[in-house]
Amino acid sequence: MANYLLRRTIQMVLVVFIATLAIFFLLNAAPGGPTSGLNQNGDLRTRLGEAEIARLERSLGLNKPLVLSYAIWLFGEDWVDDLGNLLGHPDLNNQLLFSGTWRDYQSPTCDDAGGTNANSDPGKPAPCNRGIIRWDWGESWSLASGQQVTTVIGSRVSNTVILMASVAVVSLLIAVPIGIISAVRQYSTLDYAVTTFSFFGIAMPVFWFGLLVIIFFGLQFREWGLPYFPTGDVFTVRVLPGSIQDVLGIEPKSFMDRIIHLVLPVSVLTLLYLATWSRFMRGSMLEVLRLDYVRTARSKGVREIVVIVKHAARNALIPLVTIVVFQIPQIFGGAIVTETIFNYPGMGRLFFDALQFNDWPIVMALLFITAILVVIATLIGDVLYTIIDPRIRFE
Amino acid sequence: MTVTQINLDALQEDAQFTTKPESMLKIYWTRLRRHRLATMSLFFLAVLILIVGIGPLIMQNFTYYNVSKGEYLTYTRDTQDLLSRNAAPSSTHPLGTDELGRDILFRLLVAGQLSLVIAFSVTILSETFGTFLGAVSGYYGGWVDSFIQRLVEFIIILPTLPLLLVLSAFFRDFNIEAIPPEWSQAVVLIAILTGLGWTGSCRLSRGMVLSLRNQEFTEASKALGLSDIKIITKHMMPNAIPPIIVNATLNLGLVILAESSLSFLGFGIQQPVATWGNMLQDVQKDMFTAPWKALIPGVMIFITVLAFNYLGDGLRDALDPRLKL
Numbered sequence: 001m002a003n004y005l006l007r008r009t010i011q012m013v014l015v016v017f018i019a020t021l022a023i024f025f026l027l028n029a030a031p032g033g034p035t036s037g038l039n040q041n042g043d044l045r046t047r048l049g050e051a052e053i054a055r056l057e058r059s060l061g062l063n064k065p066l067v068l069s070y071a072i073w074l075f076g077e078d079w080v081d082d083l084g085n086l087l088g089h090p091d092l093n094n095q096l097l098f099s100g101t102w103r104d105y106q107s108p109t110c111d112d113a114g115g116t117n118a119n120s121d122p123g124k125p126a127p128c129n130r131g132i133i134r135w136d137w138g139e140s141w142s143l144a145s146g147q148q149v150t151t152v153i154g155s156r157v158s159n160t161v162i163l164m165a166s167v168a169v170v171s172l173l174i175a176v177p178i179g180i181i182s183a184v185r186q187y188s189t190l191d192y193a194v195t196t197f198s199f200f201g202i203a204m205p206v207f208w209f210g211l212l213v214i215i216f217f218g219l220q221f222r223e224w225g226l227p228y229f230p231t232g233d234v235f236t237v238r239v240l241p242g243s244i245q246d247v248l249g250i251e252p253k254s255f256m257d258r259i260i261h262l263v264l265p266v267s268v269l270t271l272l273y274l275a276t277w278s279r280f281m282r283g284s285m286l287e288v289l290r291l292d293y294v295r296t297a298r299s300k301g302v303r304e305i306v307v308i309v310k311h312a313a314r315n316a317l318i319p320l321v322t323i324v325v326f327q328i329p330q331i332f333g334g335a336i337v338t339e340t341i342f343n344y345p346g347m348g349r350l351f352f353d354a355l356q357f358n359d360w361p362i363v364m365a366l367l368f369i370t371a372i373l374v375v376i377a378t379l380i381g382d383v384l385y386t387i388i389d390p391r392i393r394f395e
Numbered sequence: 396m397t398v399t400q401i402n403l404d405a406l407q408e409d410a411q412f413t414t415k416p417e418s419m420l421k422i423y424w425t426r427l428r429r430h431r432l433a434t435m436s437l438f439f440l441a442v443l444i445l446i447v448g449i450g451p452l453i454m455q456n457f458t459y460y461n462v463s464k465g466e467y468l469t470y471t472r473d474t475q476d477l478l479s480r481n482a483a484p485s486s487t488h489p490l491g492t493d494e495l496g497r498d499i500l501f502r503l504l505v506a507g508q509l510s511l512v513i514a515f516s517v518t519i520l521s522e523t524f525g526t527f528l529g530a531v532s533g534y535y536g537g538w539v540d541s542f543i544q545r546l547v548e549f550i551i552i553l554p555t556l557p558l559l560l561v562l563s564a565f566f567r568d569f570n571i572e573a574i575p576p577e578w579s580q581a582v583v584l585i586a587i588l589t590g591l592g593w594t595g596s597c598r599l600s601r602g603m604v605l606s607l608r609n610q611e612f613t614e615a616s617k618a619l620g621l622s623d624i625k626i627i628t629k630h631m632m633p634n635a636i637p638p639i640i641v642n643a644t645l646n647l648g649l650v651i652l653a654e655s656s657l658s659f660l661g662f663g664i665q666q667p668v669a670t671w672g673n674m675l676q677d678v679q680k681d682m683f684t685a686p687w688k689a690l691i692p693g694v695m696i697f698i699t700v701l702a703f704n705y706l707g708d709g710l711r712d713a714l715d716p717r718l719k720l
Contacts, residue, residue: 015545019552026562192432195708196701203648203701205655208675208693215682275704283711337656352660374552 001386008382012375019371020364024070027360073138073364076131132368138361143354149365152350159234160334160346162258166266168327171273176320178274179281180313183289198278201271210268210341217264232343234261265342269335273327280323285316325381329373333366403619407629426713433709436702443699447507454501459487463496470501473667481685491687493674499691506669507695513581513670514650517588522643524589525596530631532597533604534623544601547594562587577668584663588650595646596639603635637714644707648700655696671696 130136221228334348476496655672657663678689
């Protein structure tokens with residue numbers, strides 16, 4: 001087992017490395033970028049010139065070849081200068097494989113906590129990039145310009161964990177009974193009813209369903225004079241008359257205020273998860289109910305409810321555990337569409353916004369975190385399989 | 396000494412004829428019919444494909460009075476009528492018009508064609524490719540297996556929606572000269588969704604082939620001198636079909652949803668080409684004045700995906716070999 005874990009860990013590192021490499025190249029190959037559109041401003045006086053755009057690109061490190069940019073993202077920038085001096089500055093005929101000489105990419109002042117580049121603004125406050133491997137996640141380009149990526153992510157991650165953990169708990173609490181009921185009463189009206197209920201969430205595009213929910217419980221309720229729900233954010237600044245906080249007497253920024261804000265997004269996401277998990281539970285339950293030991297228990301005269309809950313359901317639950325483990329990345333990564341629709345300040349919306357604003361340091365950081373969480377969750381899932389089913393062995 | 400010439404192909408055909416009993420289909424059909432909602436869904440989907448397929452062909456022969464142009468025009472996808480924007484359903488526009496005065500019913504039918512073509516192409520391509528690679532992976536084992544499985548893991552690791560966003564932003568202006576622009580946009584989307592979607596069926600078919608590899612009929616085929624590729628395509632892949640069909644049916648619904656989410660976020664198929672997903676773009680601002688604009692395409696997606704899910708559910712029960720009648 002130790003041997004297996006070691007081999008898997010090495011493979012995990014390799015897979016994450018290749019994945020980030022692929023994503024980094026993909027992001028940089030995509031058209032546009034933070035400086036696109038700067039030279040298209042309608043007003044001549046505010047339009048940036050060629051030189052100004054080139055200066056911006058240098059300050060963001062966009063002028064470097066891709067391989068070097070990736071190396072800087074991963075290992076930091078302080079070695080680039082030394083490496084450049086080591087290689088010397090060849091003339092035009094003896095240039096390196098990729099365009100230009102090292103001089104353009106060097107950052108001589110980097111070690112003195114100057115700018116990130118020789119020609120960049122010397123007053124730039126940020127110290128030299130030390131690379132993601134040395135826990136320097138860089139700083140945001142456009143979304144929260146100048147702020148550390150870790151600060152930006154740190155302000156969002158708790159919101160997402162609260163949201164997604166509630167979703168996981170609520171969905172499990174509903175999905176397991178639904179799965180059991182529809183397996184025990186297969187093809188009954190009850191089965192069709194709960195099946196339809198559990199398919200409800202995955203049969204609708206989540207953005208459309210979210211919009212309908214917002215319009216109905218937020219805007220329509222307000223029109224009808226019913227206590228309406230907040231449709232975005234995590235806290236209320238000021239309680240409006242007629243809203244649900246007003247009716248229930250909830251203080252702004254209190255614990256209950258947060259719960260009220262969670263109601264709509266959690267409901268939408270729960271319906272989404274419910275379908276997969278309850279179908280899985282149903283399938284697994286149907287399988288277990290056909291096994292011999294269940295028949296034995298029944299023939300011994302054990303009451304049906306005990307057979308179902310104690311003998312069958314407990315064993316049927318086991319495979320579900322591995323499915324739930326695969327959701328770990330989502331608990332931190334959030335739900336992109338739902339968070340965007342509900343204007344919920346979590347990781348999912350951060351990703352969407354960062355992509356919209358071409359804020360690559362944030363996008364890369366989020367994808368890096370997700371990739372790591374995915375491989376870890378896969379490993380946990382695989383190890384859990386061996387614990388649950390001793391017939392599966394990994395050498 | 397005379398060596399009797401064995402007609403391999405004839406033997407194979409015989410073998411296939413006898414190992415593919417027609418009655419199995421009947422058994423599956425009887426089992427599927429026990430799932431009443433699945434049967435209903437099957438009929439609904441057949442009717443839907445028929446309507447979407449021939450509806451526009453019939454409808455384009457009819458004319459309506461275009462207020463802004465002041466003349467009678469035939470129904471088309473893009474013809475605007477700026478003087479009857481967001482018009483409520485009426486006899487001229489059975490499902491109303493959108494913000495540019497385009498007929499929603501006609502757009503809905505054309506959009507249905509594109510959405511369904513995308514769903515079926517992605518599913519057929521990714522399931523075939525995945526099944527083949529999975530069969531190769533399981534049949535050969537060793538480093539081929541390791542390589543394909545690591546590749547699968549790598550693709551699973553790539554975060555789906557973010558990657559879709561980046562890729563479709565990258566290919567947004569991609570155009571194939573020979574085909575109309577809406578189909579070249581669709582080709583890009585199909586390629587992206589296929590490239591990310593084959594991993595599930597690959598794992599499924601690998602599992603099936605691993606158990607089939609050592610059975611007698613495989614050895615018999617080898618002894619008869621059948622090539623590896625023929626064993627994989629003629630004996631391995633057909634045997635892995637039942638779970639793949641279930642997977643494919645559920646996948647059809649997922650592809651429709653993925654396409655609509657992408658189009659809604661502005662990364663999918665662009666206007667004026669219509670899909671059910673991009674008909675929902677920007678509908679929220681007219682939700683109260685023109686609710687049909689948001690409700691109708693959404694409801695179409697909802698019932699279609701629901702039908703695919705019921706059908707997949709029924710097929711899973713019907714094709715389960717452990718289920719006794």
